[in-house]
Amino acid sequence: MSSQKSTAAPDTAPEAAPNAAGRAPKRARGRQRVAALLDAATVVFAEKGYDAATMTEIAARSSTAIGSLYRFFPSKEALAEGLLHRYGERAGAGLDAIAAHASAMTVAQMADALLDLMMALKSERTALKVLMDARVDGANRRQYLRGVIRGRMAGMLSAHAPGLSAERADLLSVMVLHLMKTIPELAEEAEAAALFQEMRLVLSAYLAAAVDGG
Amino acid sequence: MSSQKSTAAPDTAPEAAPNAAGRAPKRARGRQRVAALLDAATVVFAEKGYDAATMTEIAARSSTAIGSLYRFFPSKEALAEGLLHRYGERAGAGLDAIAAHASAMTVAQMADALLDLMMALKSERTALKVLMDARVDGANRRQYLRGVIRGRMAGMLSAHAPGLSAERADLLSVMVLHLMKTIPELAEEAEAAALFQEMRLVLSAYLAAAVDGG
Amino acid sequence: MSSQKSTAAPDTAPEAAPNAAGRAPKRARGRQRVAALLDAATVVFAEKGYDAATMTEIAARSSTAIGSLYRFFPSKEALAEGLLHRYGERAGAGLDAIAAHASAMTVAQMADALLDLMMALKSERTALKVLMDARVDGANRRQYLRGVIRGRMAGMLSAHAPGLSAERADLLSVMVLHLMKTIPELAEEAEAAALFQEMRLVLSAYLAAAVDGG
Amino acid sequence: MSSQKSTAAPDTAPEAAPNAAGRAPKRARGRQRVAALLDAATVVFAEKGYDAATMTEIAARSSTAIGSLYRFFPSKEALAEGLLHRYGERAGAGLDAIAAHASAMTVAQMADALLDLMMALKSERTALKVLMDARVDGANRRQYLRGVIRGRMAGMLSAHAPGLSAERADLLSVMVLHLMKTIPELAEEAEAAALFQEMRLVLSAYLAAAVDGG
DNA sequence: GATGAATGAGTTTTCATTCAT
DNA sequence: CATGAATGAAAACTCATTCAT
Numbered sequence: 069m070s071s072q073k074s075t076a077a078p079d080t081a082p083e084a085a086p087n088a089a090g091r092a093p094k095r096a097r098g099r100q101r102v103a104a105l106l107d108a109a110t111v112v113f114a115e116k117g118y119d120a121a122t123m124t125e126i127a128a129r130s131s132t133a134i135g136s137l138y139r140f141f142p143s144k145e146a147l148a149e150g151l152l153h154r155y156g157e158r159a160g161a162g163l164d165a166i167a168a169h170a171s172a173m174t175v176a177q178m179a180d181a182l183l184d185l186m187m188a189l190k191s192e193r194t195a196l197k198v199l200m201d202a203r204v205d206g207a208n209r210r211q212y213l214r215g216v217i218r219g220r221m222a223g224m225l226s227a228h229a230p231g232l233s234a235e236r237a238d239l240l241s242v243m244v245l246h247l248m249k250t251i252p253e254l255a256e257e258a259e260a261a262a263l264f265q266e267m268r269l270v271l272s273a274y275l276a277a278a279v280d281g282g
Numbered sequence: 283m284s285s286q287k288s289t290a291a292p293d294t295a296p297e298a299a300p301n302a303a304g305r306a307p308k309r310a311r312g313r314q315r316v317a318a319l320l321d322a323a324t325v326v327f328a329e330k331g332y333d334a335a336t337m338t339e340i341a342a343r344s345s346t347a348i349g350s351l352y353r354f355f356p357s358k359e360a361l362a363e364g365l366l367h368r369y370g371e372r373a374g375a376g377l378d379a380i381a382a383h384a385s386a387m388t389v390a391q392m393a394d395a396l397l398d399l400m401m402a403l404k405s406e407r408t409a410l411k412v413l414m415d416a417r418v419d420g421a422n423r424r425q426y427l428r429g430v431i432r433g434r435m436a437g438m439l440s441a442h443a444p445g446l447s448a449e450r451a452d453l454l455s456v457m458v459l460h461l462m463k464t465i466p467e468l469a470e471e472a473e474a475a476a477l478f479q480e481m482r483l484v485l486s487a488y489l490a491a492a493v494d495g496g
Numbered sequence: 497m498s499s500q501k502s503t504a505a506p507d508t509a510p511e512a513a514p515n516a517a518g519r520a521p522k523r524a525r526g527r528q529r530v531a532a533l534l535d536a537a538t539v540v541f542a543e544k545g546y547d548a549a550t551m552t553e554i555a556a557r558s559s560t561a562i563g564s565l566y567r568f569f570p571s572k573e574a575l576a577e578g579l580l581h582r583y584g585e586r587a588g589a590g591l592d593a594i595a596a597h598a599s600a601m602t603v604a605q606m607a608d609a610l611l612d613l614m615m616a617l618k619s620e621r622t623a624l625k626v627l628m629d630a631r632v633d634g635a636n637r638r639q640y641l642r643g644v645i646r647g648r649m650a651g652m653l654s655a656h657a658p659g660l661s662a663e664r665a666d667l668l669s670v671m672v673l674h675l676m677k678t679i680p681e682l683a684e685e686a687e688a689a690a691l692f693q694e695m696r697l698v699l700s701a702y703l704a705a706a707v708d709g710g
Numbered sequence: 711m712s713s714q715k716s717t718a719a720p721d722t723a724p725e726a727a728p729n730a731a732g733r734a735p736k737r738a739r740g741r742q743r744v745a746a747l748l749d750a751a752t753v754v755f756a757e758k759g760y761d762a763a764t765m766t767e768i769a770a771r772s773s774t775a776i777g778s779l780y781r782f783f784p785s786k787e788a789l790a791e792g793l794l795h796r797y798g799e800r801a802g803a804g805l806d807a808i809a810a811h812a813s814a815m816t817v818a819q820m821a822d823a824l825l826d827l828m829m830a831l832k833s834e835r836t837a838l839k840v841l842m843d844a845r846v847d848g849a850n851r852r853q854y855l856r857g858v859i860r861g862r863m864a865g866m867l868s869a870h871a872p873g874l875s876a877e878r879a880d881l882l883s884v885m886v887l888h889l890m891k892t893i894p895e896l897a898e899e900a901e902a903a904a905l906f907q908e909m910r911l912v913l914s915a916y917l918a919a920a921v922d923g924g
Numbered sequence: 925g926a927t928g929a930a931t932g933a934g935t936t937t938t939c940a941t942t943c944a945t
Numbered sequence: 946c947a948t949g950a951a952t953g954a955a956a957a958c959t960c961a962t963t964c965a966t
Contacts, residue, residue: 117417119333123940133948135943144940201415203331239473243480246464253415253460259453266457266492273487278480315929337957347931352958545845547761551961561927563964572961629843629895631759667901671908674895678888681843687881694885694920701915706908743950765936775952780937 102140104130106154109147114194118148118202145209148199152213155196159189160220167224175280178228179271182244183264186251194252218242229279240278247271316354318344320368323361328408328466332362332416362413363423369410370427373403374434381438389494392442393485396458397478400465408466428459435459443493454492461485530568532558534582537575542622546576546630573637576627580641583624587617588648595652603708606656607699610672611692614679622680646670657707668706675699744782746772748796751789756836760790760844790841791851797838798855801831805862812869817922820870821913824886825906828893836894863887871921882920889913 108130112121123144127137141147162185170178186193200210221241226232232240247270254263322344326335337358341351355361376399384392400407414424435455440446446454461484468477536558540549551572555565569575590613598606614621628638649669654660660668675698682691750772754763765786769779783789804827812820828835842852863883868874874882889912896905 115417117333119331120417122938134941135948136946138941139946142941201331203329203334239476239480242471242473243468243477243484246467246477247461247484249467250460250464253463254457257456259456262453263457263460266453269491270457270461270484270488273491274484277483277487336955338955348957349932349959350930353929356958358957543845545761547759548845550959562962563927564925566962567925570962629759631757631762667904667908670899670901671905671912674892674905675889675912677895678892681888681891682885685884687884690881691885691888694881697919698885698889698912698916701919702912705911705915764934766934776937777939777952778950781950784937786936 098140101130101132101136102150105132105137105140105147106151108132109151110192110195113148113151113198117198118204123147145204148202148204149209151192151195152199152210155189155192156213156216158192159185159217162188163217163220163224167220167227170224170227171230173228175228175275176268176272178224179268179275182248182271183251183268186248187264190255194255197249197252200249214245218245221245225279232279240275243274244271247274315344315346315350316364319346319351319354319361320365322346323365324406324409327362327365327412331412332418337361359418362416362418365406365409366413366423366427369403369406370430372406373399373431376402377431377434377438381434381441384438384441385444387442389442389489390482390486392438393482393489396462396485397465397482400462401478404469408469411463411466414463432456432459439493446493454489457488458485461488526568529558529560529564530578533560533565533568533575534579536560537579538620538623541576541579541626545626546632551575573632576630576632577637579620579623580627580638583617583620584641584644586620587613587645590616591645591648591652595648595655598652598655599658601656603656603703604696604700606652607696607703610676610699611679611696614676615692618683622683625677625680628677642673646673649673653707660707668703671702672699675702743772743774743778744792747774747779747782747789748793750774751793752834752837755790755793755840759840760846765789787846790844790846793834793837794841794851794855797831797834798858800834801827801859802862804830805859805866809862809866809869812866813872815870817870817917818910818914820866821910821917824890824913825893825910828890829906832897836897839891839894842891860884860887867921874921882917885916886913889916 105126109121109126112126112129115121116125123137124134126147127134130137137147141150166178166181166185173181189196200214218238218241221244222234222237225237225240225244226234229237247267251264251267254260254267257263319340323335323340326340326343329335330339337351338348340361341348344351351361355364380392380395380399387395403410414428416424418424432452432455435458436448436451439451439454439458440448461481465478465481468474468481471477533554537549537554540554540557543549544553551565552562554575555562558565565575569578594606594609594613601609617624628642646666646669649672650662650665653665653668653672654662657665675695679692679695682688682695685691747768751763751768754768754771757763758767765779766776768789769776772779779789783792808820808823808827815823831838842856844852846852860880860883863886864876864879867879867882867886868876889909893906893909896902896909899905
């Protein structure tokens with residue numbers, strides 16, 4: 069459960085993420101509560117945005133007393149971090165799975181795999197975008213998640229094209245990540261399905277130009 | 283690349299947005315106030331986001347009494363619309379200027395022109411992104427601006443590639459617009475300059491594949 | 497125009513009403529303006545109540561600039577007094593006319609005459625009620641109007657029943673005045689017409705019992 | 711005369727108005743808060759009128775934090791309704807008590823009973839008048855209370871004079887209610903005591919003429 | 925004089941957070 | 946531990962009044 073500590077490079081996060089989410093619940097009851105809270109938070113953040121989402125509504129949607137919410141997440145910011153943390157685990161695992169086969173994939177296949185991953189994370193991706201975009205003071209934790217995901221993405225690219233310099237792999241991964249952040253927005257357009265297809269084209273055309281040839 | 287300056291919109295807001303409600307200024311003094319308010323709003327929205335930006339701070343940053351701010355923009359939403367309106371004029375003019383020469387441009391040149399336009403709109407683009415993303419009720423005006431910009435972008439694409447169907451031109455313009463919305467974010471990264479180069483690559487590779495080749 | 501000074505007893509009003517309405521306009525233009533302002537104020541006060549009525553709306557409804565409104569009536573309170581003053585003149589004249597024939601009237605006829613007077617003052621009576629009820633600090637001026645009207649009403653009663661003691665005539669007139677203040681409210685009920693009839697009954701029954709016999 | 715005390719409504723608001731919106735208090739502490747808030751609101755509304763009364767002052771007078779006031783009454787309008795509700799219970803009980811003996815009473819006795827009831831409700835009647843007169847949008851609740859009280863009054867009249875048609879009983883009750891609304895104003899006059907006596911005369915003369923004689 | 929822009933104190937309402945029960 | 950009442954700073958917005966043009 070602290071897998072992100074041993075694998076990726078948390079150099080931007082001083083005291084890592086685990087304790088940011090309040091004291092980890094020891095009992096199963098607590099875990100369910102936390103999961104329910106995070107689910108509710110996902111929905112409310114996605115619907116209202118970070119500022120407009122209220123702790124009271126998040127508590128209500130998960131049938132939790134406001135006092136209990138604060139027991140698990142001592143602040144709104146901590147709740148956001150909790151969400152980011154859970155997303156990091158899920159998305160990180162997905163990226164690792166892609167990276168494992170990256171050397172045998174074409175760029176088009178990699179583009180498809182990345183998009184499929186975003187499709188699979190459908191319920192969380194909008195909330196994530198909202199949280200990453202939120203202009204909050206304690207945004208250093210967000211930097212941490214960014215670093216983790218970025219590292220894995222760079223790993224995936226390097227696995228596919230071993231000749232890539234570390235700097236270039238990093239730069240490409242940043243670009244790809246930003247491209248993928250547009251997906252929740254595309255999903256809100258009327259022509260969502262067609263736009264997803266275009267995004268496949270964007271990604272594969274870019275990767276082909278940047279990684280494979282020139 | 284700074285074509286929008288010479289064509290339509292000087293810095294002091296010529297026919298200053300009398301838009302949605304709010305007494306239009308009838309004296310020169312008022313005209314300046316409106317421009318100063320929009321400038322301050324641009325900065326504050328960009329820094330804090332829509333929700334966290336306060337009318338009080340926007341007023342203070344333009345040395346305006348809160349009551350005066352409300353004379354010209356009777357609500358926070360109206361202020362956002364005023365900004366959107368001014369941006370629409372400036373960006374629209376820029377897009378038209380590009381469209382005028384689109385038929386004689388390569389896709390790479392078009393990509394460059396679009397990015398140069400975004401660079402020229404530097405001071406406003408972040409605020410714009412923030413406002414377009416804001417989850418507000420009265421978002422109809424935002425839809426309107428979206429439509430206008432989208433139409434001009436589609437016009438530019440059609441000018442370059444007359445063979446493009448109207449539907450496809452529209453779809454591509456939506457995709458391009460979403461890609462360009464990532465620019466304010468790229469600008470906040472440490473590697474901003476390099477990322478702009480990557481974005482040129484993204485755009486030209488995508489347009490080449492979707493418009494020319496494909 | 498200062499008739500109320502010579503006839504009734506303004507003992508509760510130190511420096512009378514005239515200058516309370518700001519400097520009396522010398523020119524005809526000014527008079528029209530003042531009349532238009534008072535008409536607009538009548539409507540707005542009646543519709544919104546004293547607090548909710550805004551100086552801006554009153555100015556707008558009479559096509560007057562807000563600055564001009566303040567030239568004639570230096571404060572909201574002064575505007576209210578101006579209205580009270582004009583009403584005092586009109587109602588006072590009406591009461592005097594009734595008083596002139598009171599000795600030859602039955603109480604029922606007096607009741608009818610009073611109600612007919614209220615019907616004739618239809619456009620102003622609601623605003624008046626609103627202003628008299630308003631709980632404002634500078635309400636001493638209201639006391640003045642109250643005194644004036646009360647005096648005339650007492651005069652009318654005494655004219656009808658010379659045997660009435662001054663104290664009793666005064667008390668009865670206060671009671672009658674309060675009864676008549678309900679008329680604007682009755683007018684807002686669905687059964688307004690029938691209620692006016694009932695009010696005639698109330699008045700004549702009361703006066704018959706209190707003045708004529710017991 | 712203080713019959714309403716023994717029948718239904720103790721001073722501390724037994725089943726305290728959970729009315730229109732606003733979390734109903736679930737603990738004893740909250741119950742007391744609500745009662746204290748309503749008491750403070752009664753005083754402040756009576757003193758200042760609906761518009762001029764501020765939520766801040768009402769909270770302060772009951773030593774309540776403004777946030778707590780809003781927990782129980784989510785808007786100023788809701789607070790007004792809460793007051794109306796409590797008054798409705800108390801006054802309704804009083805009217806029912808009178809109605810129970812109405813068949814054995816003379817009209818003079820009924821008039822006395824009604825006035826005694828108003829005397830007993832002294833602390834609330836002025837606030838009530840203010841609230842019923844307030845020109846507010848969401849005045850539907852006020853209509854409801856009006857209907858309830860009116861119905862009971864009509865019931866009382868019918869109990870006394872079974873021969874009265876339903877329409878006429880209703881009309882009379884409206885008239886009587888309006889007459890009674892003048893009581894808070896009479897109470898503010900210097901000659902309050904004498905005016906109450908006059909009001910007894912008004913009521914009994916009117917009822918005698920309208921119900922018994924006619 | 926007329927006009928309308930400027931002012932800012934004051935109002936209602938919200939919400940993250942704390943803490944007694 | 947769970948609960949929900951209490952708190953109060955802060956935000957959007959209004960409006961009487963003043964005063965430069």
